[in-house]
Amino acid sequence: MKIICRSAGIIGNLRPKQNIKDILAAGFEYSMLDAAVLCSPQEFKNLVINNYKREKGKVYLTENPEKLPEEMNKAFVASAKELGLHLPVAMVPTVAAETIHSKKTDISKVNDTLKQLSKETLRLAIAEKCESIIVPPIYLGLSPKEEWEVNSSFYQELSKIADDAGSDIKILLKNMTKDINGHFVRGICAEAEEAVKWIDELNAKAGPKDRFGFCFDVGNATLCGQDIxxxxxxxxxxxxxxxxxxxDGVHDAALLPYTACFKGQQTNWLSMIRGLRQIHFDGAFIMDFADTYGNMTDMIRPSILSLAHEIAEHFAWHIGMDKLVKKHDKRVLFGAGNMCRAYMKDYGKEYKPLFTCDNNSSRWGEEFCGLTIENPEKLKELSPDTAIYICNIYYKEISAQLKEMGLKNPIEWFSDEYCDTFYMDRLDMAADPNAAKGGKS
Structure with missing residues (x-):
């Protein structure tokens, strides 16, 4: 899985090199070739306003789409290459959903400009050897009957550009929202059935290559109240x-995960992690927190980048829990409480540990979930290729204990926080307190 920092809202025109250095210092190896860095949604609103004040000497990409590759290179792409920040994913400029409500907006002009900018972004992405490019469906001013016809033709044009260039780049569609009188509702490809149908039909038209794929926007799904x-x-x-x-489920924003918690959490991270884990997701994991970053003082912004990377790694750890369990041929557990119980329920049959151990000496020799609870000293008898899975929230303390014991075995951290059985187990134990015997999890 590639953990990616979205560049729009992070990399600015004034100090792009310093912004890139901050991204790298925070632990990110990857960012995006994101055209929104230079072409914001607001620019599409201004496109058809004749008296909009233009800055002297500034190139407006909505008025000069052909200059996108040159301007993007000058703005940050060349600097990213120089400093070693990789850009595996590109993204075309985006149009805000509320643009359609502007009485002065010429929708056909906006859509034509968006198509041109998408093609130029694709050409640049191919030249920079990006693995994929996110191209949301065109939707402004289209009736439901027109959506597939217009977009099918548009995506085939993009596919031909990639074919002619001999590129294997993936073109990714995205789940969309619509703005109806200030309220967000489900748009094109918001439903899984439609997304699958569009991708499969586009791939059938593209020939033997699977040219098309999908990018899922967690924020859009939350705005529409969907189960991720x-x-x-x-x-x-x-x-x-x-x-x-x-x-917050109402306003379209890009906030750091776990921060939109006014009167409770709105984004269902449990549902996201369980879904990505079930499909064994191993693609681009794009962190978009531009609003949180932009509203912080300059002195704190590097810390926000570091926190964003830490949160992304936390997500990746949970999403990859199945892979983590399967990583080693032999294993033991450390901990004989709820987390051990969850491991045995979800993985114990196929990946059974040799035993579990616990620091509570009164439990040594006890049978727990089909395992014998042993003295941690027994870990010294293990072959060096046997992994120790810590099933206890005190990960750092127990890791330090194992190192102090001189153990050279692989040490892994297991968590049941997002396991499918997590909440049901808690309900069962609440009904039968005797079932909860054991240490903290």
Whole structure:
């Protein structure tokens, strides 16, 4: 899985090199070739306003689409290459959903400009050897009957550009919203069934190559009140990228995960993690937190980048829990409480540990979930290729204890926080307190 920092809202025109250095210092190896860095949604609103004040000497890409490659290179692409920040995913400029409500907006002109900018972004992405490019469906001013016809033709044009260039780049569609009188509702490809149908039909037209895939925007699903897992699972391996952003369920925003918690959490991270884990997701994991970053003082912004990377790694750890369990041929557990119980329920049959151990000496020799609870000293008898899975929230303390014991075995951290059985187990134990015997999890 590639953990990616979205560049729009992070990399600015004034100090692009310093912004890139901050991204790298925070632990990110990847960012995006994101045209929104230079062409914001606001620019599309201004496109048809004759008296809009233009800055002297500034190139407006909505008025000069052909200059996109040159301007993007000058702005940050060349600097990213120089400093070693990789750009595996590109993204075309985006148009805000409320643009259609502007009485002065010429929708056909906006859509034609967006198509041109998409083609120029694709050409640049191919030249920079990007693995994929996110191209949301065109939707402004289209009736439901027109959506497929217009977009099918548009995506085939993009596919031909890639074919002619001999590129294997993936073109990713995205789940969309519509703005109806200030309220967000489900738009094109918001439903899994439609997304799958569009991708499969486009791939059938593209020939033997699977040219098209999908990018899932967590924020858009939250705005529409959708169950994230129910969308992700049917899309399956068509899903190549995920845009991870938090919001309050009402306003379209890009906030750091776990921060949009006024009167409770709105984004269902449990559903996201379970869905991505079920399909064994291993694509682009794009962190979009531009609003959180932009509203912080300059002195704190590097810390926001570091926190964003830490949160992304936390998500990746949970999403990859199945792979983590399967990583080693032999294993033991450390901990004889709820987390051990969850491991045995979800993985114990296929990946049974040799035993579990616990620091509570009163429990040594006890049978727990089909395992014998041993003294941690018994870990010294293990062959060096036997992994120790810590099933206890005190990960750091127990890791330090194992190192102090001189153990050279692989040490892994297991968590049941997002396991499918997590909450049901807690309900069962609440009904039968005797079932909860054991240590903290």
């Amino acid at each position: 897992k129910e969308i992700i699972v049917p899309i399956g391996d068509r899903l190549q990228a995920v845009i991870v952003r938090d919001l």
